[in-house]
Amino acid sequence: MKNANAKNLLEVRNLSARIGGVEILKGIDLVVKAGEVHAIMGPNGSGKSTFSKVLAGHPAYEVVSGEAIFDGRNLLELPPEERARAGLFLSFQYPVEIPGVANTQFLRLAYNTVQGGRGKDELDPLEFDDFVREKMKLLDMDPGFLDRSVNEGFSGGEKKRNEILQMALLEPRLAFLDETDSGLDIDALRVVAGSVNSLLTPDNAYVLVTHYQRLLNYIEPDYVHVMDRGRLVKTGDKALALELETRGYDWVAA
């Protein structure tokens, strides 16, 4: 609707996936065009997080059928790091802690790897330090987080900011933001949403995965999809999110 002529960034067709023999995704279809913001909502356990992890290539999940074409490439054939280099990003619901690895070292390696893949110049530690500090200002993050181990001892909100910082550094074509609002207080949510909005261009796109309508007050979606038991059962515009807020998921699922 936003721009009917924009090209398809992601085309997912009939995607099914399972973990440990249990089928979680049961035939998902989704098309995301450049410049769009999508929201996937749904109750706990409906498969929202699984969907984003399957697309990012988490090894615990097995794709049973279907396809996912990202920017003209068959996403499911690529190892996870290639997907990231191709411009896919996942902001994790629960980012893991990596003791002993300094955040700045991790961020720089990620940045340089992805930049290198795009044929762009890598940054040395000093150049990177200046660069990353600018990005951190936008997120109102204390530079002290650079010297700490990746996510170690970070509060829930600090972890989420660190995820968005990574997104700001890697400049993905398509980012899945999985429950990015959880753990953020209202001021932090405003700051984080502000940076997410500022990073949206006509060439990239977001898929927001969320329980609640709250985040969508700050980042306005073009499409809202409802997931239930591994399927996208309803699609609408922003009004659908508000309706879900008042009527609950049972109304859609029934």
Added chain:
Amino acid sequence: MSAVLQNLIDQPYKHGFVTEIEADTAPRGLSEDTIRLISHKKNEPEWLLDFRLKAYRHWLTMTEPTWPNVSYPKIDFQDIIYYSAPKPKTKLQSLDEVDPELLRTFAKLGVPMHEQKALAGVAVDVIFDSVSVTTTYKQKLAEVGIIFCSMSEAVHDHPELVRKYLGSVVPTTDNFYAALNSAVFTDGSFCYIPRGVRCPMELSTYFRINTQESGQFERTLIVAEERSYVSYLEGCTAPKFDTNQLHAAVVELVALDDAEIKYSTVQNWYAGDENGVGGIYNFVTKRGLCKGINSKISWTQVETGSAITWKYPSCILLGDNSVGEFYSVALTNHRQQADTGTKMIHVGRNTRSRIISKGISAGTSNNSYRGLVKIGPRADGARNFSQCDSMLIGSACNASTFPYIQVDNNSAKVEHEASTSKIGEDQLFYFQSRGIDMEQAVSMIINGFVKDVFTQLPMEFAVEASNLLGLKLEGSVG
């Protein structure tokens, strides 16, 4: 995922070649005659032969320790060659007379034997099977009064020093392998830093086992006089054989008042193949005596090789205010077994010790930390801090911690921290989802894990050690 991880950690051993060189070898087996032969070949004084024989007679009454958390078939001590030296064994006047084959061997191993080509600021004593081949920078060190030579030379040139200190920290009767070593040791390094001298360069010994049936029994003795300082590094490799070779060394350190000895080891003996065939049995006794007040001894070890490692570099903190430190990274893969740690024996007042141990287990290996912190009744105000961390790669390996703490003084403070972690699928996926491949991810996690120990290594060797871990665990270190 575990298959990919396993590939990363299954890098071939690159020091496994054999040097074809004519050797002067003693007949297989051990008896008083063998010991007399060794002593005779080395043209030793009577007192040293007595030292050996006394040790041997005591050894005969001892049994092998069975308490380590390792298992191996019984060693046939009559099936080992106790002396093997590359010919010619005439005393060399300069490096030009060294067999070119030997020079090539060490060049291949990256050990600098020519001073002009040497690593800046590192003097090396090079030991091949049972004998010292050469010691670099001897002259330069002698200018400031430092003695750095092979043990054989020291016995002849500085008998009063050797006689005074040999066996003073590790007595001939100390344990089964120390007694065996005392009976049959063939060479090793001797180092003496006179009063008030700060050694101007890193001292280093490089050990190479070449002969298939030989054991290696070297003996290192370092004495630091009052207010002196020395930093010492030991490196070791061996060819790949499908049999096991025994390495039973003894290292003794003595630090007098206000002296400091820093002893670092990068151990890369052949570890056996993935099925556990071959490899070195590394049964070593290392102990430092902080004899003087305010003295300090610091052990840093990076143990990556050997089929079995049994090793507890220890400190006896005798002098008041003396300090003992132990920093260790032990990596085991395939079927390697390591039972390693330290003993900190606090005798003097206000003595302090610090233990940082990092164990990494992969494959089906077995990695144990074993440590003793003992605070004696006189050790008022003694303090110890221990931290033992284990990291598991894959799900078929083992990590154990056996910390013993014995406190006989109420004013002592002893702290022990331990953790076990596993490189998990989710950690690796997190890296990958940011474009970083698994190999770099593992390398980064491991380097982060061992950071506290690696910062203790002398600069030149921190890089080498980091590369070695990288080789053992994957292709490169980022």
